[in-house]
Amino acid sequence: MKAKRTAIVVLPMLVRRRLRLAALGALNGAALTDRGTPVTVQSPGDWAVPAAVLPVVIVRTSHEGKESEGRGMPRFTTTCTLEVKATVEASSAQEAQDAIEALWFSVEQALFTDYSLVGMLQQFEAVESALEIRADGARHLAGIAASFRCECFESFDPTEAVPAPGAWPVDPPPPAPLDQVAIHVDTIAPADKTGTYPNPPFPDAVTPAPRTQGPDGRDEGTLVINPQDPARR
Template identity: 35%
Template sequence: MTTTADMRALAAEALKGRTDAGLNVFSARTWPTWDGQYPLLYLHTPAEDMESLGRHAPQFTVTATLKISARVRVPQQTDNAGAAQAQLALEQIQDQAKRALINNPALMSRLQQFPFIRSEFREDGEGGSELAELVMEVGMEFYQGPEDFYPLEDEAPPQPVDAVTEIASIQPIVPLDEISITEDLINVADATGTYPDAAFPDAVAPAPRSEGPDGRAEGGITIDFMQ
């Protein structure tokens, strides 16, 4: 069962170490551990909407709103330069957060889509420093069906996702550099030839043969992708 709490936990773990906030990523359970250092990210899920898919089986499209508050503090400077510096810092964190979440395998395996992402910048000069905040609202849409509700009495309750292990196990995405296609045709064949370096040895018809594959390449193409 996919839940809003699971998605929040996965998002928090996905953001750790992937923005300028470093490991300063907190949610409701971990907020008391903040040591007062900036920048930081605070995550919570203030809203969840469930839209029925019909009048028969209880199936829902669930949209959870993940709210990410990114906060930075910079010294006040003349000509409002501190506010400008804070704005640039938050814009960078905004881009980093998007890259950390969008298309993340641990999230995408549970989500149908990100239906919206809304951002708002706020600032407040206090004392000798400029405190600025970016509030991002990230829509996370997923499915819940009849199998997720009204469990039998002897069923164990669903366990929360192990976000730390799941995020840590993600393999890096390797760019696709090249595609090679080799053609060993069925309708073109050498009746008696034997080719030891066949591209598809398990598919080669033994000689004598009346049709291929015969173990030799009749054609092919290689496509290199520009990086």
């Protein structure tokens, strides 16, 4: 199996497994809490949650479909459903609802901003969620269960070498150092009505001559900043 996107390391596992592991990595990395209490993250977990493990977030991948992209070697647009369920308990229905909504914000924030998860997908096709609050004696339980339909490319080619095993989720690459910032000014007015200037800093923005307004291609002002220059430290 190989991925269409090259930003993420390709590993010898199907979309279903990579999706589940990436979601687990995102949620564990987010260090989720419920009113100060650490949240247990389980996969696949028991959908009928025992009280002893609350608060909890459960992750599993259920349905999967593969749609062919053409004849020849099997290539698919694969859509896999990532199911996530969060459950908390509280002393009142209002407290339970406030708590589950706060936790769910953290769940979606973790999933939608994770490098490994977002990078392996072509898109989050849709998200459907349902909220439930119920009383169990003196306590109230609140839960949100959601289905994230995730789209990814898969292909199967016997002539290609199987990718080597590696760690998953993948750590994001370090940010590239900022070497230079250059600010160029080419104003709308005043402007040279007929002049043509070679190598303008923003050629796509130049108004063709004859012109009634700029930019005309002149670099009328320039400021260059070199953050790595020892003299600036």
